[in-house]
Amino acid sequence: MKERETGSLLAALRRAATLHRLYGSSHPLTGVALADAAREADVLAEGQPVQLTVLDESIYLDRTLLPMASLTHGGFLRTMHDRGLRSVTFLPPVAMADLSRLTAALAGEALEPAGAGSVRLNQDNLAADDLEESGDGRRVAYTATLDLLRAVSLAVSERERVSLLDTAAAVRSLVDLCLDDPSAALLLSTMKSHHEYTFFHSVNTCILTLMIGRMTGLDRADQLLLGMGALLHDIGKVGVSPAVLQHPGRLSPEQWAEIRIHPQVGAESILTASEPGQEVVAVVALEHHARYDGSGYPNLLYFEEPPEHTDGYSRQHPLHLFSRLTAVADGYDALTSRRSYRRAESPARALRVLLSDAGTVYDPDVVHAFIDIMGEFPPGSVLRLQRGEVVLVDQPAPDADGPVPALLVVDAAGRKLARPEPRSFLPGEVAGYLTPDRAGVDPALILEQVGASPDD
Ligand SMILES: [Fe+2]
Known part of the structure; x- marks a missing residue:
């Protein structure tokens, strides 16, 4: 291909x-x-x-x-x-x-x-x-969700009522995918587009959030609402001009103000729907940048009146569990994506950033659950092994010190394989991390090449 x-x-x-x-x-x-x-x-x-x-x-x-x-x-x-x-x-x-x-x-x-x-x-x-006939169900779920987001964005930009029913249908197929084939879902979530960043980012955030939701034992109805919140978390970005979203340098105070309003705009747009569950979906949009310690935006801290003879203190409105899950997935996908103002981080480095921000930006329990899901070598990681081979991790490792399932994409002689082959490796064999961009590896393409079983 x-x-x-x-x-x-x-x-x-x-x-x-x-x-x-x-x-x-x-x-x-x-x-x-x-x-x-x-x-x-x-x-x-x-x-x-x-x-x-x-x-x-x-x-x-x-x-x-x-x-x-x-x-x-x-x-x-x-x-x-x-x-x-x-x-x-x-x-x-x-x-x-x-x-x-x-x-x-x-x-x-x-x-x-x-x-x-x-x-x-x-x-x-x-x-x-x-x-x-040659279509792939997994890709169809992904593209249908992208199309839906494009339609919802258009509705928001034209100030029309947003339909959550369509969103629910799209999210349902992603929930199925995450439950039935978590490895494929994780690998699919590594698809990137610089061109349509917000759309791809939203679908990836949705998949990753659902994977964490799956670990926390949410039932299907909650998974559906969680997925809708994660999918629509950035819908308010429709109101931010592309020049600001793609601005390569430091933002001016006016540009920052434009960015900071997107959670509010998103929540308002979702509330135009009159369907059950819309409040919790809107809460995720409103809270996804508020940060675990309340240092983000919008400001959800409030001052509590002091009891007699004591100083008053500010309190953080506790963020909804769905917002805390979405924030971690959002942060991870953003870090591993190339933006106009910075290069993509490797999955391993992105996990380290999440860990260093645990307790301040992110809920530490959620960060740890996410790291458990992704393992030391998250799916989508591209690694150079000591013998010069390049492998793509396609599944989370079953145990921490054992072999990690992966696909060989470049052999020891530096030749790119036309069709990747299974090649598991031990953590000690890793010589370095590459980003898919730099390695010329396209995880989505590889999924397509190796993932389709004859009865798909
Ligand atoms: Fe956002």
């Missing part, structure tokens, strides 16, 4: 289509972008014809679903679909002139079906039924 190459090609096509639209087809910048896209198409094709098919906001390379490219380029795939583009066949070497017909169509010009040349549009589409 060539997930990364397809992602690069889609990114190049997006850029070319935008420049085509803004500056015209003959502008030198459009030419540079087209040349990039042609080069990416040739890298993807490796001398053989390849076909990309768009179906339901998912993209397939020949018959193989590409989950990560589908998730990160969802909006662009919808545009392709809306413009009538169902498939693109590349016959290398790809000529820029042929490619410009595609970017013209993407830029909104009339679609000219191309029957000849090195880029053919809508030719010999693979049957949709054929492709749908």
